[in-house]
Amino acid sequence: MTTPGPDTxxxxxxxxxxxxxxxxxxxxxxxxxxxxxxxxxPEPGGPDSGSRPGASGxxxxxxxxxxxxxxxxxxxxxxxxxxxxxRYGAVGFLDRLLDTAPARRPPRGDGEPFPGTGPKRVAxxxxxxxxxxxxxxxxxxxxxxxxxxxxxxxxxxxxxxxLEDARPLGLWxxxxxxxxxxxxxxxxLVGARACTxxxxxxxxxxxxxxxxxxxxxxxxxxxxxxxxxxxGALAAGGATVAVLxxxxxxxxxxxxxxxxxxxxxxxxxxxxxxxxxxxxxxRFILRNRVIAALTRGTVVIEAQHRSGSLxxxxxxxxLGRHTMGVPGPVTSALSAGVHELLRGDAVLVxxxxxxxxxxxxxxxxxxxxxxxxxxxxxxxPAAAHILEAVPARGPTPTTxxxxxxxxxxxxxxxxxxxxxxxxxxxxxxxxxxxxNTATPAPNVRRGGT
Numbered sequence: 001m002t003t004p005g006p007d008t009x010x011x012x013x014x015x016x017x018x019x020x021x022x023x024x025x026x027x028x029x030x031x032x033x034x035x036x037x038x039x040x041x042p043e044p045g046g047p048d049s050g051s052r053p054g055a056s057g058x059x060x061x062x063x064x065x066x067x068x069x070x071x072x073x074x075x076x077x078x079x080x081x082x083x084x085x086x087r088y089g090a091v092g093f094l095d096r097l098l099d100t101a102p103a104r105r106p107p108r109g110d111g112e113p114f115p116g117t118g119p120k121r122v123a124x125x126x127x128x129x130x131x132x133x134x135x136x137x138x139x140x141x142x143x144x145x146x147x148x149x150x151x152x153x154x155x156x157x158x159x160x161x162x163l164e165d166a167r168p169l170g171l172w173x174x175x176x177x178x179x180x181x182x183x184x185x186x187x188x189l190v191g192a193r194a195c196t197x198x199x200x201x202x203x204x205x206x207x208x209x210x211x212x213x214x215x216x217x218x219x220x221x222x223x224x225x226x227x228x229x230x231x232g233a234l235a236a237g238g239a240t241v242a243v244l245x246x247x248x249x250x251x252x253x254x255x256x257x258x259x260x261x262x263x264x265x266x267x268x269x270x271x272x273x274x275x276x277x278x279x280x281x282x283r284f285i286l287r288n289r290v291i292a293a294l295t296r297g298t299v300v301i302e303a304q305h306r307s308g309s310l311x312x313x314x315x316x317x318x319l320g321r322h323t324m325g326v327p328g329p330v331t332s333a334l335s336a337g338v339h340e341l342l343r344g345d346a347v348l349v350x351x352x353x354x355x356x357x358x359x360x361x362x363x364x365x366x367x368x369x370x371x372x373x374x375x376x377x378x379x380x381p382a383a384a385h386i387l388e389a390v391p392a393r394g395p396t397p398t399t400x401x402x403x404x405x406x407x408x409x410x411x412x413x414x415x416x417x418x419x420x421x422x423x424x425x426x427x428x429x430x431x432x433x434x435x436n437t438a439t440p441a442p443n444v445r446r447g448g449t
């Protein structure tokens with residue numbers, strides 16, 4: 001296996017560390033990590049396998065403990081860490097960060113456990129790993145009624161494996177539902193925080209429509225489009241998942257604390273970061289890749305050119321997921337980013353039926369879109385031709401109408417009587433004229449009859 005390329009920049013993550021006690025060597029086996037391959041079979045559960053019986057339990061206790069510690073040591077989406085995790089396994093990677101039990105390691109010719117990874121990045125990993133207290137974090141999530149999922153658990157969503165080395169180390173989860181089952185039938189609705197009333201109404205309407213059709217709405221619990229999407233799903237009694245860029249016990253934004261608590265009761269609250277972790281701008285961006293990978297498609301509702309929602313859409317496109325956008329006014333800067341997506345490979349959608357047509361099963365087609373059917377649309381071609389020849393004003397003789405229509409007077413008279421019986425024309429003496437009665441608007445719903 002090749003080693004990662006050189007890392008020439010500083011660690012992009014936040015270098016602040018928690019002040020928990022140093023756990024020292026955790027007594028882990030340094031052999032290869034079980035269950036990292038997407039096709040691996042779950043193994044019997046070990047201790048500390050979460051609070052929901054049957055929800056997890058494929059990973060061993062050491063594996064879960066090591067990944068919980070690494071979730072504090074490594075920033076989300078760090079592909080350098082992902083490569084070493086794939087090489088050493090979670091327990092072996094953590095042992096090398098803590099520099100414990102060197103005699104148990106397989107001999108290496110270079111003497112350096114992380115060749116090609118920058119020293120600043122490694123130093124940050126080591127500093128955070130030494131301060132981590134995974135036992136305390138796991139106890140905290142249990143006290144919240146949640147659990148910590150790792151690859152190999154029966155509840156782990158396998159589609160996250162598409163992220164490869166950027167795959168989450170694990171997921172901290174609150175809520176009663178099964179994340180893997182929900183993710184199989186989920187759609188992401190994302191968009192601007194400072195959205196317009198049009199955007200908020202559209203997001204809520206789409207979420208309600210998806211929820212009523214049995215789809216799970218996934219978003220980031222932010223202000224604006226995210227919050228409207230979650231509320232729309234909850235209002236319909238549907239399922240929704242909030243993916244946070246902080247600890248699942250740390251509601252952010254603060255103004256959505258009640259909303260996030262309600263989601264945790266009725267849906268799921270998910271995050272990569274351990275309890276009490278704070279959000280940062282980079283963590284919001286990296287969180288978006290999880291939203292994209294977790295769902296079958298991403299819908300962007302209002303986004304400027306530099307919106308983080310576009311990051312989610314582009315990540316979805318790279319992962320082979322459906323990418324959709326809702327158009328807005330061409331004069332609105334909040335829709336400019338969406339329109340740019342639609343000029344590319346994204347698909348324009350306007351309601352839940354059109355979204356389901358893309359992400360759903362074969363044959364789940366949206367109803368045909370057409371205008372209302374007018375009474376004259378139902379006329380036979382010959383009768384419609386005569387009707388077009390009748391002047392708009394004043395009675396006109398049959399011979400004049402026949403000449404204008406290019407037919408014989410007898411045929412014209414026959415069609416005029418037919419049109420008269422249908423209420424389209426009236427006879428006044430020897431002439432004919434259009435009925436001077438406004439045709440009532442047809443009571444036809446969208447899609448026609």
